[in-house]
Amino acid sequence: MDSFIGQTAIVTGGATGIGAAAAASLAAQGVHVCILDLDAAGAEAVVRDIKGSGGTASASRADLTDWKDTQAAVDAFAKGAGRLDIVVHSAGGFPAYVSLIDCPVEAWDPVVNSNLRSMFYLLKAAAPHMMQRRYGRFVSLSSMAARSGVNPNPPHYTAAKGGMLALTRQAARDLGPYGITVNAVAPANVQTPRTRAIRTPERIAHIERTTPLGRLAEPQEIANAVVWLASPQASYVTGTTMDVNGGATMI
Numbered sequence: 001m002d003s004f005i006g007q008t009a010i011v012t013g014g015a016t017g018i019g020a021a022a023a024a025s026l027a028a029q030g031v032h033v034c035i036l037d038l039d040a041a042g043a044e045a046v047v048r049d050i051k052g053s054g055g056t057a058s059a060s061r062a063d064l065t066d067w068k069d070t071q072a073a074v075d076a077f078a079k080g081a082g083r084l085d086i087v088v089h090s091a092g093g094f095p096a097y098v099s100l101i102d103c104p105v106e107a108w109d110p111v112v113n114s115n116l117r118s119m120f121y122l123l124k125a126a127a128p129h130m131m132q133r134r135y136g137r138f139v140s141l142s143s144m145a146a147r148s149g150v151n152p153n154p155p156h157y158t159a160a161k162g163g164m165l166a167l168t169r170q171a172a173r174d175l176g177p178y179g180i181t182v183n184a185v186a187p188a189n190v191q192t193p194r195t196r197a198i199r200t201p202e203r204i205a206h207i208e209r210t211t212p213l214g215r216l217a218e219p220q221e222i223a224n225a226v227v228w229l230a231s232p233q234a235s236y237v238t239g240t241t242m243d244v245n246g247g248a249t250m251i
């Protein structure tokens with residue numbers, strides 16, 4: 001994909017898991033990557049790995065639930081690099097499974113804000129830079145939780161990930177005239193450090209039984225879909241959700 005050469009990307013949540021794999025994959029294609037994450041040490045470690053493989057990357061600590069922080073970080077990178085072609089929004093997740101009945105009301109805001117509010121802030125901060133050059137790719141990590149009620153998922157997380165899909169469609173409509181595409185990837189069960197810590201052996205066995213491909217995904221398998229949606233080749237795809245779930249749901 002030599003058409004990535006010269007492009008720049010912000011990858012949120014790039015300190016770990018899917019975001020780290022997406023950042024490394026984009027950098028391997030010649031994209032100048034900036035990781036925005038709360039976890040400065042984790043982000044720096046990914047930057048070191050990328051540079052060690054011959055890529056170009058930097059990291060900046062930002063709280064994406066804070067508008068001023070988000071806008072300042074996006075503006076600083078876009079102005080410094082001279083352009084902003086791609087935003088991959090992988091920050092978010094949830095700390096532990098909890099049912100609707102047991103979900104404390106105080107747990108709602110942090111999860112909805114880190115997944116969904118952050119997406120709104122990123123779109124608002126990145127769009128002006130992309131509109132200037134009439135080109136942009138925005139790819140968010142939603143979840144199978146937003147596509148199907150077949151598995152138990154926490155209510156705040158499910159709502160946030162569903163909101164991300166609705167916002168993907170609305171942003172695609174608003175930004176399409178400026179040559180900017182907005183899409184989502186909906187993974188199901190991925191082997192990342194966070195999910196390894198919260199999935200019980202029984203849950204993993206259930207996933208393996210109910211997934212046609214018979215296994216969980218590797219972060220790289222999700223990153224591959226992200227990279228394609230972020231590429232110039234995905235030029236006529238916008239407002240969509242790509243399910244990357246081993247066939248766990250077929251919509």
Ligand SMILES: NC(=O)c1ccc[n+]([C@@H]2O[C@H](COP(=O)([O-])OP(=O)(O)OC[C@H]3O[C@@H](n4cnc5c(N)ncnc54)[C@H](O)[C@@H]3O)[C@@H](O)[C@H]2O)c1
Pocket residue numbers: 012013014015016017018019036037038039042062063064065089090091092093094114115118141142143144186187188189190191192193194195
């Ligand atoms: N891992 C899975 O099985 C899975 C499945 C479906 C969807 N997803 C989604 O994919 C994305 C990546 O998941 P993962 O498991 O690879 O990583 P993760 O959820 O463990 O990590 C997310 C990263 O986001 C950062 N972050 C959280 N809040 C932030 C904030 N306010 N500002 C800046 N950074 C913040 C964290 O520091 C962390 O580095 C998440 O959005 C998650 O919901 C993951």
